[in-house]
Amino acid sequence: MTSTRATPLERLADVLADDMAQVNALIRARMMSENAPRIPEVTAHLIEAGGKRIRPMMTLAAARMCGYEGDAHIKLAATVEFIHTATLLHDDVVDESAKRRGRPTANLLWDNKSSVLVGDYLFARAFQLMVEPGNLRALSILSNAAAVIAEGEVLQLTAAQNLATTEATYMQVIRGKTAALFSAATQVGPVIAGSPEAQVQALYDYGDALGICFQIVDDYLDYGGAGDGLGKNLGDDFRERKLTLPVIRAIAAADATERTFWERTIGRGQQQDGDLDHAMTLLTRHGALASTRDTARHWAAQARKSVAALPDHPLRDMLADLADFVVARVN
């Protein structure tokens, strides 16, 4: 498994296997509810659908490479995954999604009500878990991240359909909805290890850049991917009228006719057969996909650069390689 042909994610999973087994056991234990069996049903549907657990792995890797030897990282990693799962449940309600990780969404299998309330339960479970290690700085980092995530989601909701959305707003949205949890996940590692501030900052920067890269790649693949087996459909963002980076750039370069097209399809949501194809043509015409790929590569390079400030460690190199691996999906 540690052959050089394994992906950086596989190598991380291999090195962190013992810790991750503890995280998974803790997740299973804490998603239970004696009183309300609907909770583990809904949660298991999502948690056991085979997410990559990339966020909790970030916490484990960051803590281990900083020489942490206690067990708080297990609880904080489970916290991170619970926050992530809660946001997925609520996202699917907000986006009216029908598919997640290749399976029907919980809001479809049960109902929106269950997704809202079980999401709330998992949020609360996340906070219970993060309190247990008793590290106030880690608590502050993770509770701040939860607020920034929710703020990013609201901002995305109000920016959706608004053709005047700028790249600056887009960056705020993805820093909130995606990067905030990555940077919190990596930052708490050195915090519980009591590492020097420079390392805390380096791992914050790494998580921030990796999260931004991750989301830009996701937004690219929504137009540029060829079915990546992750259960996401090409054009979902177009149908949901989200102003993602490729579209923002294509709109910035649009002539009057093209602008009319974007106003109709994204602004007013009047979409018909062939519109997605035409949108892709416009993205290509203005080089919006290529430049989005360049931006993703820039953030992958930033991520790699951030960990360079950390002491030499095999996990450090895997994190650096992970950034390249994430952006390789758009090559």
Place this chain on the structure above:
Amino acid sequence: MTSTRATPLERLADVLADDMAQVNALIRARMMSENAPRIPEVTAHLIEAGGKRIRPMMTLAAARMCGYEGDAHIKLAATVEFIHTATLLHDDVVDESAKRRGRPTANLLWDNKSSVLVGDYLFARAFQLMVEPGNLRALSILSNAAAVIAEGEVLQLTAAQNLATTEATYMQVIRGKTAALFSAATQVGPVIAGSPEAQVQALYDYGDALGICFQIVDDYLDYGGAGDGLGKNLGDDFRERKLTLPVIRAIAAADATERTFWERTIGRGQQQDGDLDHAMTLLTRHGALASTRDTARHWAAQARKSVAALPDHPLRDMLADLADFVVARVN
């Protein structure tokens, strides 16, 4: 204002006015979001609709009567109100409510998406606030309460429409959805004051009993009230097919014909004109409203009894009177 004719709630509000002004200022400051103006819009709609702020007042009263002199109680009281407001936003989505505190609900004025995401933001803000005083026991109490609340809501959702719902399940639901926040609100007062365990327990017991009483009164008034000016409509629970105490008791005493009625209206939700009137007739026939009132009185007496264990203090007497005041709504 401190005349003996004022209600216990008015007397509490009067004595705690300075603290409450600080809580309100903190709530206004923390509900802001520079990046997402939708957040303060939605929050202000609900927060400024004139809730009674009874829960944060419990924290202030409990802390003050235990001799607390710091300012952590302000932050914890605001935490409690934020958790409450977040649950109201999500409740209205789940219940598909159109009215709250006499005004149209946020889910109606904006949309369900905004209510879900702004609720998430307020939850996260609550956790940020509760972390700030740095009291791990208070953190544990409040984060546990958040989990119990969400669990109670899920349990209510799955118990709704189920005629086999027992009084034990009903008690679990209301302990979760209502009493857990009251008992956490009162318990953190003696905790931050460093009071003896007996006082921590007494104030926990008081909040638990008051919260249970509060919810039973609410459930009574949904059938037995004559429009209490709180913006709640007679029969809402019937229309939402909730198994509340009066209905559970009427069903337990139902003959075959009556059972068919409950199965149609609550079990299958096939309701027509006159059904609510007939439901009220059945509740009266079996003394279900009278016995629900007795149960509410029992819990008010429990609440009064709990604070008797605390040292003599004017606030202690106001809390004792508050229990009688809450149950007086059903007299």
